[in-house]
Amino acid sequence: MIRKSVAEILTDHVTFELEAIDRMYLNAYVPSVQTGGGFVYFVKSQLQAIVPSTTVVAPMTERFVAAIERFVETEGLDLVTFEKGHRKDDVAQEYLARFDREEGVLFVGKAQEKASVFRTEKRRDAQGKTYPWIIRSTAMPNHYYFYIVDRDFGPLFIKFCSYFPYPAKLCLNGHEWLKRQLTQRGIPFEPLDNGIRSTTAAARVQQIADTLTADKIDAVFRKWLRRLPHPFAPAHRKAGYRYQLSILQAEFALTQVLDRPVTGRAFFEEVIRENLDIGRPDQTQLIFNRRVTHRTPGRFRTRILTEGVVPSLHVDYKKSRIKQYHKEGQALRTETTINDTYDFAIGRALRNLPALREIGFAANRRLLHVEALSHDCLIGEDHLDTVTQPAVINDQRAAGLRFGDRRVLALMQTLCLFALSPTGVRHREVRDAVAQLRGHQVNGYGASQTTYDLRRLRLHGLIERVPDSHRYRITERGARIAMLYVRLHARGFRPAASLPTCGSARGQRALEQLNAALTNFLQEVRLS
Numbered sequence: 001m002i003r004k005s006v007a008e009i010l011t012d013h014v015t016f017e018l019e020a021i022d023r024m025y026l027n028a029y030v031p032s033v034q035t036g037g038g039f040v041y042f043v044k045s046q047l048q049a050i051v052p053s054t055t056v057v058a059p060m061t062e063r064f065v066a067a068i069e070r071f072v073e074t075e076g077l078d079l080v081t082f083e084k085g086h087r088k089d090d091v092a093q094e095y096l097a098r099f100d101r102e103e104g105v106l107f108v109g110k111a112q113e114k115a116s117v118f119r120t121e122k123r124r125d126a127q128g129k130t131y132p133w134i135i136r137s138t139a140m141p142n143h144y145y146f147y148i149v150d151r152d153f154g155p156l157f158i159k160f161c162s163y164f165p166y167p168a169k170l171c172l173n174g175h176e177w178l179k180r181q182l183t184q185r186g187i188p189f190e191p192l193d194n195g196i197r198s199t200t201a202a203a204r205v206q207q208i209a210d211t212l213t214a215d216k217i218d219a220v221f222r223k224w225l226r227r228l229p230h231p232f233a234p235a236h237r238k239a240g241y242r243y244q245l246s247i248l249q250a251e252f253a254l255t256q257v258l259d260r261p262v263t264g265r266a267f268f269e270e271v272i273r274e275n276l277d278i279g280r281p282d283q284t285q286l287i288f289n290r291r292v293t294h295r296t297p298g299r300f301r302t303r304i305l306t307e308g309v310v311p312s313l314h315v316d317y318k319k320s321r322i323k324q325y326h327k328e329g330q331a332l333r334t335e336t337t338i339n340d341t342y343d344f345a346i347g348r349a350l351r352n353l354p355a356l357r358e359i360g361f362a363a364n365r366r367l368l369h370v371e372a373l374s375h376d377c378l379i380g381e382d383h384l385d386t387v388t389q390p391a392v393i394n395d396q397r398a399a400g401l402r403f404g405d406r407r408v409l410a411l412m413q414t415l416c417l418f419a420l421s422p423t424g425v426r427h428r429e430v431r432d433a434v435a436q437l438r439g440h441q442v443n444g445y446g447a448s449q450t451t452y453d454l455r456r457l458r459l460h461g462l463i464e465r466v467p468d469s470h471r472y473r474i475t476e477r478g479a480r481i482a483m484l485y486v487r488l489h490a491r492g493f494r495p496a497a498s499l500p501t502c503g504s505a506r507g508q509r510a511l512e513q514l515n516a517a518l519t520n521f522l523q524e525v526r527l528s
Contacts, residue, residue, distance in 0.1 A: 006267060007372035013263045014256045014332075016198050019361050020209040021174030022251035022335060026350065028158075028168035028221065028243045030232070036134040039118050039165070046236055053132050054120045057164040060231065065162055067229035068144050072108050082111035082145075092147050092155065102151055105228075109145035114138055117163045139163060146228055152184075153177045153220050158228065166231035168243065170221050174212050175253070181208050193328055195255045214353040218245055246348040250338050252360025254368075257331040264326040268311045315367065318343040322367055334367060336360040387481055391459045398456035409489055410437040411453055415462065415474050415482035424471035430454060 032038045043049040049056040072079045078095075082088055088109060095106040119137040122130050141163040148156050154176035159169045175194050182189050182196075182205065189199040199205050225243065232241050258264050312325035319340040327333040338356055341348050346355050391398045401408045414433040418425040427450055434453070435445040454472060457463045462478030465471075474482070 005372070006368075009258075009263055009267045010256070010368060010372060013259045015259050016196070016202055016257040018196055018202075018206060018209060018255050019364075020178055020195075020253055020255070021212050021357065022194065022253040023171065023173050023249070024217065024247070024251070025249040026170045026217070026221075027246045027248045027348075028170055029246070030165055030241050031244055032241065033165040036118070036136070039134050042241070046239060046241070051132060052134060054118050054134070054164070060164065060233075061162055064160075064166070064229060064231040065142075068108065068160075071229050075105060077105060078107040080107055080109045082109050086111075088145065092157070095147065096149070096155055099149055101149070103149050106147040106149060106155075109147065111143050111145070112140050113143045113161075115141055115143070115161045115163060115167065117141065117161075118165070146224070148224060150220055150224070152180055152216075154180050156220070158221070158224055160231065164231075169248065170217075170245065172217065172220070174209070177212055177216075178205070178209050192255070192257070192331060195253070195327065195331065195333070197257055197330060214350045217353075218350060221245060245350040247338075247341055247350060247353065247356065248348075250353070250356055250360065252336045252338075252357060252364065254334045254361065254364040255327065255331050256334075261329045264329065264332060267332060268313075268326060320344075322363060324367065334364040336363040387460055387462075391456070393459045396455075396459055398459035401456065401460060401462075403485060403488070406438060407434070407453070409485060410434045411457065412482040412485040413437050415457075415478055416486055418474060424466045424469070424473040426471050427451070427454065430472075 033042050040052040043052045043056045047056050047060075069079075071077075080091060082091075088111075091109070092106065099106055115138065116136055117139045118134055119139075121133045121135050123133045124130055141161055144160050144162065146158045146160075148158065150156055153172050156170065156172040156176075159171075161167050173194065175196070178196070179189070179191060182199075185208075187199065187201050187204060187208075189205065190197040196205060221243075230237075258267075312323060314324075315322040320336070320338045320343050322334065322336050324332070324334045336359075338344070338360060341352060341356060344356075344359050346352050346359075387401050388403060389400045391400070401411070403409075411430075411434060414425075414430055414437065417433055418429070427447070430453070431445055431447065431450040434450070435441065438445065454463065457478070458465065458472070461475060462481060463472045463474055466473050
């Protein structure tokens with residue numbers, strides 16, 4: 001079989017692709033009772049308590065739990081107690097398989113889970129008198145899961161904590177919402193587990209997927225909040241004590257259905273072989289468009305996992321992640337999961353969903369672009385020759401970028417780091433990166449040296465200045481040449497430098513192996 005590059009697979013062997021919001025996990029909270037001061041004001045203004053204490057809200061909790069039990073009995077539902085290690089999704093699937101109505105509650109689950117709650121603490125004033133003080137603490141109260149089938153969103157669940165301030169969570173799936181919308185509109189499609197495998201109206205399907213908005217998610221939450229037992233009385237809600245939604249976790253998926261299972265295996269063979277360094281700190285900033293320094297908290301790593309014969313690629317950035325895997329042997333799924341919106345300087349409120357959607361889908365595309373570009377750095381011999389020789393452009397002369405020069409190699413590695421940054425790179429960022437790659441302090445690679453190197457990169461056409469700014473953007477040619485230098489050094493020059501003495505039999509065999517490997521490599525990048 002002829003080996004295909006990553007770019008060729010993505011261009012010629014994808015039969016259908018879809019960008020869509022996948023699973024979303026949202027916090028539901030009442031903003032004005034999240035602090036001790038808010039709690040005190042609530043119990044005084046709404047419960048008419050003279051002395052604020054957590055015992056005052058105990059009757060509210062009892063009424064809420066009693067309302068849940070009445071709801072279960074009235075609706076004829078099962079109240080399932082989840083034990084430790086119990087897979088809730090498996091239980092939900094069993095009930096879903098037996099559900100034959102358009103919408104409704106499947107069952108109610110109960111589990112003890114850790115939660116942040118208020119507690120009353122005794123303190124003493126300067127005269128030695130005790131007084132109550134409200135503090136935040138943790139406890140293991142019961143949580144109630146309402147598993148639901150919605151007419152528009154399909155399966156979802158809402159979970160309530162049974163302790164004040166009664167935080168809740170909403171979990172739904174954008175692909176399930178999309179399937180319901182297609183069915184309601186009579187658009188034919190073939191499902192792919194959690195996704196779409198094929199359709200005769202691809203453009204229309206993508207158009208509908210793009211219409212899942214924050215308002216629609218908020219509306220389905222309000223709809224079921226009206227139907228389920230509510231911890232706050234109508235008088236409290238009238239006074240403004242209402243739930244708001246914030247994003248706890250959001251998954252943004254790109255599904256690319258491939259023509260044959262073997263194509264997916266070929267894709268991962270090439271990705272694993274050429275892109276094991278995707279997601280290292282400087283690479284991750286390209287994918288997520290966020291700068292990573294030694295002071296940046298969080299983890300940054302790449303893992304290649306192989307379960308049986310199905311590989312998957314995981315790229316971690318702070319609390320967020322990109323996962324890429326071969327879905328059911330039929331499609332390439334690239335999925336960005338944002339677990340903390342502050343990783344990208346964006347608030348958690350649901351209204352920020354459009355900004356997060358843009359970041360998530362762009363991260364998926366950047367990862368694929370990095371994989372395709374690093375695998376196939378196609379250039380011609382004449383282009384390589386012009387880079388290594390001095391350049392003269394409009395009476396401006398720049399020295400050549402000699403292969404093997406450590407400073408040039410550090411420059412090329414720096415270009416690789418910033419190859420896909422949409423905002424470009426600044427003088428200071430180049431200086432820091434080159435100094436670090438060469439093992440120097442920043443002062444060891446001066447500002448004037450950086451200016452000189454940026455000038456020769458620009459005159460050789462490897463970078464271009466971003467208009468009306470002091471930033472530079474790497475050109476497509478620059479990215480390809482930089483990746484060629486880095487890969488050739490890693491796979492050719494560095495192994496050659498560590499070979500045994502050439503006069504020995506072992507050294508001769510090593511040279512022959514190196515020659516064969518370089519020949520294959522040069523054929524891949526169209527240089528031989």
